Amino acid sequence: MVALVKGQNAPLAAERIRITIEVDAPAEVSALLVTPAGRVRGDGDFAYHGRPRTDGVAWVQAGPRQELAIDLTAVPADVERVLTVVSLDDRAFGAVPAPSARVFDPNGDEVGSFLIDGLRDERALVAFEVYRRGGVWKFRAVGQGYSGGLAQLVTAHGVVSAPAPRFAASAAQPAPAQRVQPPAQAAPAAPAPGQAWPSSVPPATITPMTIRPPSVPIEETPVGPAGGFGMSAEERMYDVLWKIFEDAARATASLRSATEYAEKRRDTEMSALLDDPRMRNSPHTDQARAEAQRKHDQLVAQATADYKRDVGSLVTELNQLAHQLPAPMAGWDSPSWNSWAPPAEEPAVAIRIGELTVAEAPELKVPMVFRLPMRTPLWIDSSEGRRTEAAALARTLVVRLLAAHPPGQLKVHVADLVGGGAAAQALQPLNPGVLFPAATTPQQLSETLNKLTERVDLIQMAAQADALETLEGSVDSARQLLVLHDFPYGFDDRAVAQLRYLIEEGPAYGVNILFVADPGDASTLGPLVSSLWRSMLRLSAVPDDHIGDPWVGINWTYTPDGASSLPAVNSVLARLASRI
Missing domain, CATH: 2.60.60.30 (sav2460 like domains)
Structure with missing residues (x-):
């Protein structure tokens, strides 16, 4: 038993x-x-x-x-x-x-x-x-x-x-409020799945990996498997990644719980010895202490052995899966990129945005993948002087997104008022049909926001009137990705209002946003930044333990694709330019 x-x-x-x-x-x-x-x-x-x-x-x-x-x-x-x-x-x-x-x-x-x-x-x-x-x-x-x-x-x-x-x-005894009690060790007052915290509040809880929560419908979360029976091969692989992450989270929580229990039991037994004056100088005291420590060590050793067994199984499963993952979900060093070609009709199931590790098992590196189509904005944190690293990660993610979409089904807008358009230049040699001219002034930023806002308005009105066919030929059917560098530099009140509208309504009508910004700068907007922030998934430009799983609330270290991936990114970018 x-x-x-x-x-x-x-x-x-x-x-x-x-x-x-x-x-x-x-x-x-x-x-x-x-x-x-x-x-x-x-x-x-x-x-x-x-x-x-x-x-x-x-x-x-x-x-x-x-x-x-x-x-x-x-x-x-x-x-x-x-x-x-x-x-x-x-x-x-x-x-x-x-x-x-x-x-x-x-x-x-x-x-x-x-x-x-x-x-x-x-x-x-x-x-x-x-x-x-x-x-x-x-x-x-x-x-x-x-x-x-x-x-x-x-x-x-x-x-x-x-x-x-x-x-x-x-x-x-009136019924309490309708609230799901988070599992043990869950972060207090956690946001909804897929959301992230500013640095001044507790860590984010994601549902991994665009990864599945235990009981939330996939349509309500940016991270999660595509469904059940009859899934495609890519969806099944995505689902396996999700399950590996869930098993890893629960196994780690089990180890921590068992260790904590062993320590509490040992401390309780030790305290009982000290609380009883008859036992303080008894010849049996040392024996009792040794027995309490022995039981502690036995429990911890068993829990650790079970954990290492489970981790070893998961690592083996990940190693087998690594050779099967499609390129957008695989590491940049994967052979999948050698045979990569843009999807013919539908976007890929998900893109890789980094990997997740936990302190107890550094050998277990779970790919963190983001479900497509995007349903929530991404925010790359450029704080602590990491603007260069954040811009490089944004470029990597844009390349992955383009590689995951059929030719012509994703168009990219870049706003870079501080860098003078350097971020857009880094995406060359993409052709003008894919990469629009960069917005480098407040006026150009306003024009970009106006264009995207009008697009959402038109599609929304046509959809409500059941007349989407009237937009054929007048509205680009491709999804639009807006990459905002150094937010909120160059934003006035009207631009902020448009941005909020795009965050709330854009994903349903083909407009998504990728932020590259310092939350300290964004805090100048006051309470607004809190509501904006909570609608996004925050990614750090360097390894950081701000990601929490949705089951047991353990903090996982997120590691983005490193600088060593630059040659592979450049190679895929060149191939994109030749195919799109």
């Missing part, structure tokens, strides 16, 4: 299992079958007392206790995870003893347990998830809570008709 901590996983040898959740309060146990997109295929994928059976899962009343019986051989191929859920609709988990979840094999032997502690105002939570990984079924301790109760949890996973509470809410 394995006693799991939050984030830890273990393999399942049995194909048929039972899961029980013990709570010292009236509770509802249920299950969700979800696809790789984190969503149910329909309301029938929700098993609970009112609908006790779905594909491979049965809700069972065993005396006073509810159980979930899962036959993994009967779970459909397009279902990736079975989520086991427990809810208290008449109170919060913080008001009752910590629930305990257990997994049993067909012989009745317990194969894993999870004590779900540290809960507060959550009224529903995912206890275990049983999931496929590399053709093998595993189970993971999750413990992610929802203060909005069961209805909020199942709705977040795509259930349309949420069940009525089985236990009526107490009039003396």
Whole structure:
């Protein structure tokens, strides 16, 4: 039997299992079958007392206790995870003893347990998830809570008709606000997935990699897999990257949690020795201290060994995947660039924007990829005198974006008032049909913003009137990318208002923005910069640990493509110029 901590996983040898959740309060146990997109295929994928059976899962009343019986051989191929859920609709988990979840094999032997502690105002939570990984079924301790109760949890996973509470809410204890409780170690007051923080507030939480959150629809996040069954080869590879990142995040959280638990238990035992006057000078004191340290070292050693095993598996998987990734998602040193050609009809699934590492496993380098089409602006931080490095990263990303789009389907505008257009010159030899003349004066910047704003207005009005065909021949159908250097230099109030409009409305109508700026300069705009900043994904021009994952809130070090990639970038840029 394995006693799991939050984030830890273990393999399942049995194909048929039972899961029980013990709570010292009236509770509802249920299950969700979800696809790789984190969503149910329909309301029938929700098993609970009112609908006790779905594909491979049965809700069972065993005396006073509810159980979930899962036959993994009967779970459909397009279902990736079975989520086991427990809810208290008449109170919060913080008001009752910590629930305990257990997994049993067909012989009745317990194969894993999870004590779900540290809960507060959550009224529903995912206890275990049983999931496929590399053709093998595993189970993971999750413990992610929802203060909005069961209805909020199942709705977040795509259930349309949420069940009525089985236990009526107490009039003396009103339901708390509808808020998802972040997992343990999550950054406080985190922004929505894909958003980033200024340097004066806690680190950003992304949903990785344009990477998948556990229960947020892909359409609501800039980073996430494309969907479930029937994905293209590129989408499947993107989905695998997402899963590797999720496994790495949860494994790291498990190591940290186990280490913290071992240290707290040792310290508690040590304190008990000192608090008891009879034990302070007892001949057994040294022996007791040694025993407390031994148990600590044993726990940490086991957690570390498990972590190294999991990391080794993920590194192997990444190494195998590296030879298959399409060029826009691969490193600049990948052989994929040797055979690269622009997509024929549709843009690539995503582009690589760097890699993510964590201190415990520097050998694990997870590609950070950004989902296309862009749904949120990117901000490259040029603070601390790193304007040159930030401009180089912007150039790299523009080249990747162009390489990921069919010829003629992405046009680039550059505003560079401080550098006099040097940033645009660095993108030569792109032809004028792809790269517009740089805006180097406030007047030229105003003209560029006017042109893009008018474009969004026209397409928006035509779409609302169901008359998009009237724009054929008068509005360029290609997506437009505006690269803004040294924001907000040269911006007046009208330009700022237009920019905000483009940030909010532009992505839906083919206009995206890439900022290259120092947030200290942007702070001169006052409160406005905060709202602008929170709508963007911030990238640092040098390695920095400002990226947080969406599951357990660990800070990951983001490393952009380095200067060593310059020859490869120049080579692809030249090939772009000859093909577009």
